[in-house]
Amino acid sequence: MSNSATLEQLLEPFASRPVARTAAGDLQRLMQKLIVHGFSHLPLPGHGQTLERWRTLAAVAACDLALAKVFEGHTDALAIMAELEPDATPVPGSWGIWAAEPPFARVKIIGREGDQLYLQGKKAWCSGAPLLDHALVTVWDEQHQPQLVAVALSQPAISMSEEGWQAVGMASSASLDVHFELALARGVGMPGQYLDRPGFWQGGAGIAACWFGAACALAGYLRQHCTKPHHDVHAQAHLGTVDATLGAAAAALRETAQWIDAHPRDSAELQVRRVRAQVEAAVSVVLEHVGRALGATPYCRDSHFARLAADLPVYVRQSHAEKDLAELGKQVAAQPVGEWLL
Template sequence: MSSSAIFENLLDTFASRPVTPVPDSALQQMMQELIDCGSTILPMPGRGQTLERWRMLAAVSASDLALVKLFEGHTDALAIMTELEPDAPIATGAWGTWAAEPYFARVNIVDRQGDQVYLQGRKAWCSGAPMLDRALLTARDEQHRPQLVAVDLRQSGVSTAEDSWQAVGMGSTASVDVAFEGALGRCVGLPGQYVDRPGFWQGGGGIAACWYGAACTLAGYLREHCRQPHHDAHAAAHLGAVDAALCAASASLRETATWIDANPRRSAEIPVRRLRAQVETTVNSVLEHVGRALGATPFCRNAHFARLAADLPVFIRQSHAEKDLAALGELIAAQAVDGWIL
């Protein structure tokens, strides 16, 4: 083998080395403390305090995006069960909500006894799986319909694939694949009800609040920089652009929350798709302007800034980019447009 081929092989091998996930015990402990002190009991969406719910999500995001990933999944699970089973007690512990269904990872109901079902298959994108007690997940029933199932993760039929999560940004969320091999679960609601209920899109708006909270914190570092006597006009210009973007996003969050509270039984798909698109654009703008204004220093010397800046680009990929924009465009093309009227 030639020296150039050896050189290329060495580099290829080194570049493809796996990420070694490091369990974040502080993250799990903090999540448990928030549960214990009652901070995860948020107002239900669509009942007059949607904006207050989103403010809580934004506040946790401003602290840490890995934490809000667990916090949002837990609080979403509580809201879903309260909406679908208002009279049923909710089991204690830390919950996750896992509804992703990529073609390569599906869970099926293979047997049942009443509302007790047995699950077989693999679930991807299971945020916080090694740190959680229970989860709500979507599975396919005998007629291939989506069915929401509550599962105790501590049973022998549940296992995690640690090597399935190679993230650097959002790495500590441990969003691994989870395998179910005859695991016992309980049906929550009717087939298809998880997606069809009003709370589905109302909850989707909460994700935009998470993105927004982290962007505000990054913008705050730029604002503090511009309060120092040594700042230059370029930094001030970047701050002006960031302020304009964040104010537009905050107005959209408030308007959408108000719409949801005024129309709690209507589908919020169009308002929330618009909101997520607007906030995603704002987040990308903030990341660009803050990075250009502040340079490498906060990325390398400020742990909080560095975590947010690394995690946020990964977190906003919960948006499906042009696919989501196309879905919004198809909805708008099919009906009269009222969102453009002043």
Template sequence: MHNDAQGLESLLAEFARRDNPHLPDAALRAAMQRCVDTGLDQIPLPGSGRTLLRWQRLAAVAGIDLPLLKLYEGHTDALAILHELGFNPPGMQSDLNPPSDRSAVEAPFAKAGVWGVWAAEPPDARVVVNQRKGDQVQLDGRKAWCSGAQLLDYALLTAWANDGTPHLVAVDLKQQSVSFASEHWQAVGMASTASVDVHFERAVGFCVGDSGGYLSRPGFWQGGGGIAAAWYGAAVALANVLRRHRQDGRAEPHADAHLGAVDAALSGAAASLRECAGWIDAHPQQDASLPVQRLRAQVEMAVEQVCRHVGRALGATPFCRDPHFARLAADLPVFIRQSHAERDLAHLGQRVAASATEDWSL
């Protein structure tokens, strides 16, 4: 495992200085490939006793660039899922493809490549398993919200058997039977992640774990805590611009008040992240849904406070003249919508109301 934080920091600094920050697709892919080639993607697994270190790595990447974090988090999440479900990716030789289709990549999944995880299930887009031979399956259908699809080599995606049972499937994206449709992606924030639709037509994949295992495994909610760490890392980067602004010695009482509010919000979120990471490491096989739901709500509220106070304190200047700040400020409101806002809060409230043991005593 690569434990050298300086290596990650060097990569991030180099990426931040890229020549064309407005069209970073090639740089995104190059940065992710470098992570894979140098072992910077080998971060501690959730629940391994070093969950906080894992989250610190995610936060560090998020503080540099959220589209890069989106790829990095998806890739490292996929590696954690493959490990947790005990999947050793085979080669892509296919018994399901007809002889005329030689599109299946013969090299194994295990070669150096970038992975993603696609689990969105909107009602108008579904991938189905039409044939199965052992763990090898044939896929048809459309998968929506596939982040970074055109920058990845492999993906883990949720698919459905004809009897309605869910499966997690590993797919090599270089098959000719896999195609991409980007016409619906009109984002400004997080634009370079290109969360496009992916179409499968007799594509070959391999089932990972048992039916339903993707959602029932402990790592599902543990991974959700990592997303909150990424939100936090981006907010810290914005907050640091305000802190540097106030280190010039000039009297700006209103900016000081905003900085105080930012400090209070971030300090509370950091404490929640440390506490939740510790709980996960102490209970690696238990259901982490309630601690992580609380964590995500707490961090989301803190991030919203940071964005509001930093913007009001600094005015338009960093939005218009600081490229790093401007990118983060545009990307973070989109990225944090991985939270479902009041729907997530309502679910948390229902859990608390139904619990006979949860209370708020010190």
């Protein structure tokens, strides 16, 4: 890793930019700097330093969640390729991972020529689409099996549409619809392997680390407020609630990282579903109590706070709420009695 700049030095100017400033080009340039300086080469999950990986994701999210969305996708794509193609070297550049499968948008393999695949269809929710060089994309093969493919995004056979992306929060993540018209790709791993590998759930916890980092950044404004003279006791009560909640979420993330490193080849689905639910609950508490304590001022006068407060409710909806909780409950019910004992 280059020592020419620290992560904090690269992130701080981006975090403090005015809200009105168009961020897409700035985000792309910062991503390139993070890659060049080596900050995107994180420890792989399940290799003994999972918590260090999540700390970097949380630090980037504390700066800007649109940046975190693209950065996390890039680092996840590198981890996926390391897991499925351990002897291959990824093509240089920025990467994304596009795996959403809504019923209205599917991409299919419609032809093959040697190792090259031809893709046809539309992919939705493609984060960072106009900012990236390459993407891993989930598609469907001729036998209707899911297959992961790698695609270079500079092809004329690939086009992008903004019509499906009307977000205010997370607007600069540029999560567009991408259209493939006989676009070339190559297979990564075997059919179904993307979902079946241990790294699938390990990567899912990295997203919770991003939620957590942003929540901590918002909580930091409340903590700073409570160090000033003449703050009110209600703000202290809000800070106490936030501290207890974030402390529990941090402990849960540390415990989950330790479990993943101790069981790198096992499915972490139960552990990750649980920690995502815990961090999501913490996010809700932080958003409520920080807002109630500080009032409208930071929403209106601090660009960094305003962006995080607008982006975090959108980003955390990557959780499926009660659907995810129901699946967690189903899995917990199948576990031996005593799971909650100290």
